[in-house]
Amino acid sequence: MKVTLRYTSQLAAAAGRSEESLELPDGTFLVDLLENLADAHGPEFAKFVMSAEGVPVTTLVVAVNGSQVDLEEKMPLEAGSEVILITPMSGG
Amino acid sequence: MLSEEDRTVYDWQLDVPGLGEAGQEKLRKTTALVSRIGGLGGPVALALAAAGIGKLILVHAGNLRKDDLNRQILMRWEGLGKPRVRSADQTLRAFNPGIEVEVHDENFNEENAQRLVKGADLVFSCAPLFEERFLMNRECVRQDKPMVDCAMYNLDGHVLPILPGKTPCLACMFPESPPHWKRRFPVIGAVSALVANLGVMEGLKLVANFGTSNLGKMMLIDADRSGISKIAVNRRHDCTVCAKQKGTFSG
Numbered sequence: 572m573k574v575t576l577r578y579t580s581q582l583a584a585a586a587g588r589s590e591e592s593l594e595l596p597d598g599t600f601l602v603d604l605l606e607n608l609a610d611a612h613g614p615e616f617a618k619f620v621m622s623a624e625g626v627p628v629t630t631l632v633v634a635v636n637g638s639q640v641d642l643e644e645k646m647p648l649e650a651g652s653e654v655i656l657i658t659p660m661s662g663g
Numbered sequence: 664m665l666s667e668e669d670r671t672v673y674d675w676q677l678d679v680p681g682l683g684e685a686g687q688e689k690l691r692k693t694t695a696l697v698s699r700i701g702g703l704g705g706p707v708a709l710a711l712a713a714a715g716i717g718k719l720i721l722v723h724a725g726n727l728r729k730d731d732l733n734r735q736i737l738m739r740w741e742g743l744g745k746p747r748v749r750s751a752d753q754t755l756r757a758f759n760p761g762i763e764v765e766v767h768d769e770n771f772n773e774e775n776a777q778r779l780v781k782g783a784d785l786v787f788s789c790a791p792l793f794e795e796r797f798l799m800n801r802e803c804v805r806q807d808k809p810m811v812d813c814a815m816y817n818l819d820g821h822v823l824p825i826l827p828g829k830t831p832c833l834a835c836m837f838p839e840s841p842p843h844w845k846r847r848f849p850v851i852g853a854v855s856a857l858v859a860n861l862g863v864m865e866g867l868k869l870v871a872n873f874g875t876s877n878l879g880k881m882m883l884i885d886a887d888r889s890g891i892s893k894i895a896v897n898r899r900h901d902c903t904v905c906a907k908q909k910g911t912f913s914g
Contacts, residue, residue: 577892579816579819579821579883579885580816580817580819581816581843583817583819584817589885589887589888590888618842618843619841619843628842629837629838629839630837630838630839630840630841630842632836632837632881632896634894634895637892637893637894637895638894638895639881639894639895639896639897641897655883655892655894657821657881657883657894658841659793659814659836659837659841659844660814660815660816660819660820660821660848661790661791661792661793661796661814661816661841661844661848662702662703662791662814662815662816662817662820662848662849662850662855663699663701663702663703663704663789663790663791663813663814663815663855
């Protein structure tokens, strides 16, 4: 199944892009996707996404299809989903 | 009741559906606290002044530097090396002498937080430090004051309107300071002004009760792709700041 990823601010800078599409196995869980992204995009990206304990960092906000999701829940993704990863911004 | 001067100055604004004289009167009776008044807070203050907010309380310590000038639109070249709030005061008074301006050459901190928020009806969080934003959030929740949090980085930004007890507060969204935050950030003035003006719109709509509410949503601004997304956001049931706040704001 295909999902679209969007990254904001420092995540986009670390990934070298603000958007990408990925082919994933049907029923991929969101938390597994986050782990894979952290591995794929390297430590500068990973530090905004996953903690050393292997769970999403508390400052990461993830929205799926326009709604924030609870990262403590094991949520399967659906085909065509848009996933936005938001890391705190504090420019002013 | 609007004065004849106000009816003249805000004449075209009174035609905005849902705003009218009643909404404009609400704006004229509103005091907005803006901290700080840099790349975000500067355009926030200017747009509020243009809209006819009754009073601005501006908070920002320190003197103007050259590298502020690509985005801090309340500032003037001749203000270099002098307190930023002085330039801001002069700019806003010259732009709209019909509003009241109060400035504080200090940053929002534990000592002044209660007093500053108490004097305001609406608060705009525009600081580059998470500690200041979290403090402002905490104080606004404590005093049940609406707050609009604005932030940006590079070509991205967010606007989060916060109604204590009703919507997620800043601590619901980010329960702790991000460990990898950097003080310096890439910024173009047009982007910070874009984010700021969207934030102002949320504040104006809240106070004057017109337009489409974005309470319960975070707006993400992408100035690279020229898009605005809105995501529905959630309160944390165990938020250490707002979980017990019921909220009484009614506009």
